[in-house]
Amino acid sequence: MPEGPSILLLKNKLQRYKGKMVTEASGYGEMDKSAIQNVKLEEIETFGKNLIFTFKNFFVTVHLGLFGSMLVNKRKKVNASFALHFSDAEINFYVANTHFYRGRPRDFFNYKTDILKEEYDGEFVLSTLQEKFADKMIGDALMEQELFTGVGNIIRIESLYRAKIHPDSLVKDIPEKKLVYLIEAVVNYAYEFLDQLKTDSVKEQALIYGKKTCPKDKKELAIGEMGRIKRKTYVCPKCQKMYQ
DNA sequence: TAAGTTGTTCGGGG
DNA sequence: CCCCCGAACAACTT
Numbered sequence: 001m002p003e004g005p006s007i008l009l010l011k012n013k014l015q016r017y018k019g020k021m022v023t024e025a026s027g028y029g030e031m032d033k034s035a036i037q038n039v040k041l042e043e044i045e046t047f048g049k050n051l052i053f054t055f056k057n058f059f060v061t062v063h064l065g066l067f068g069s070m071l072v073n074k075r076k077k078v079n080a081s082f083a084l085h086f087s088d089a090e091i092n093f094y095v096a097n098t099h100f101y102r103g104r105p106r107d108f109f110n111y112k113t114d115i116l117k118e119e120y121d122g123e124f125v126l127s128t129l130q131e132k133f134a135d136k137m138i139g140d141a142l143m144e145q146e147l148f149t150g151v152g153n154i155i156r157i158e159s160l161y162r163a164k165i166h167p168d169s170l171v172k173d174i175p176e177k178k179l180v181y182l183i184e185a186v187v188n189y190a191y192e193f194l195d196q197l198k199t200d201s202v203k204e205q206a207l208i209y210g211k212k213t214c215p216k217d218k219k220e221l222a223i224g225e226m227g228r229i230k231r232k233t234y235v236c237p238k239c240q241k242m243y244q
Numbered sequence: 245t246a247a248g249t250t251g252t253t254c255g256g257g258g
Numbered sequence: 259c260c261c262c263c264g265a266a267c268a269a270c271t272t
Contacts (some may be wrong), residue, residue: 001249001251001272002250002251003250003251004250005250006250018255049250049252049267050249063251063252064250064251065251065252065268065269066249066250066251066267066268066269067249067251067267067268067269067270068251068268068269069269076269078268078269081268094268095267095268095269097251097252097253134249143251145251145252151249152250152251153249153250154250155250167250170271202250203250209250228262228263230251230263230264231249231251232248245272246272247271247272248270248271248272249269249270249271251267251268252266252267253265253267254264254265254266254267255263255264255265255266256262256263256264256265257261257262257263258259258261258262258263
């Protein structure tokens with residue numbers, strides 16, 4: 001279910017639990033939950049596709065993968081993999097991967113790469129992209145969470161279309177101006193995605209993701225796996241330039 | 245009904 | 259030691 005914007009939306013929904021006491025944690029996940037007992041939930045944050053629950057000396061990340069979901073004060077038939085309990089409420093996660101960290105999130109995660117954070121730094125992303133990912137195809141590089149934290153398949157497809165770049169173009173062959181435009185398009189579209197989630201219209205409003213033809217000239221899209229990554233890719237071969 | 249999917253981790257081989 | 263790739267995992271929709 002989730003790319004970065006979906007996780008940010010979940011975070012926003014949970015803000016009312018900030019400052020509340022967590023009475024206990026449960027779930028079949030293997031993470032040690034013994035420290036999460038009668039502790040105050042100090043912050044709820046995100047980093048890319050991770051939801052972060054911050055306590056005084058530790059924090060827990062929750063990642064929903066492809067099939068995960070969250071319910072507040074409701075339960076599914078299947079067991080939760082992780083749950084936080086309050087005196088009068090509960091947050092349940094299904095098919096979620098969790099990690100326990102001692103310390104603070106900022107000491108572990110580089111907020112400069114998170115497409116939905118204030119601290120996002122497009123210049124840092126650009127220079128890292130050119131230095132460390134020059135020989136990769138841009139369609140693959142966009143999925144690297146250490147560089148484009150929070151980008152998933154939909155944001156990848158849609159931002160490449162907006163920037164008119166073919167995903168199989170090597171980073172080193174793409175003019176810097178185009179990369180700058182792409183990096184801006186990623187963030188702009190991520191915020192559009194966030195808005196569209198509120199009306200459940202992400203797929204409807206996508207320009208080429210899940211579509212058969214290009215909205216510009218109604219020509220057929222190329223659809224299939226491209227690059228190294230095993231994800232379905234949508235491209236308009238006419239609009240999106242292959243740099244080489 | 246079987247296939248497809250907004251994702252990551254792990255381990256083996258090169 | 260690093261990179262690459264395939265397998266594994268899981269639940270829900272069409």
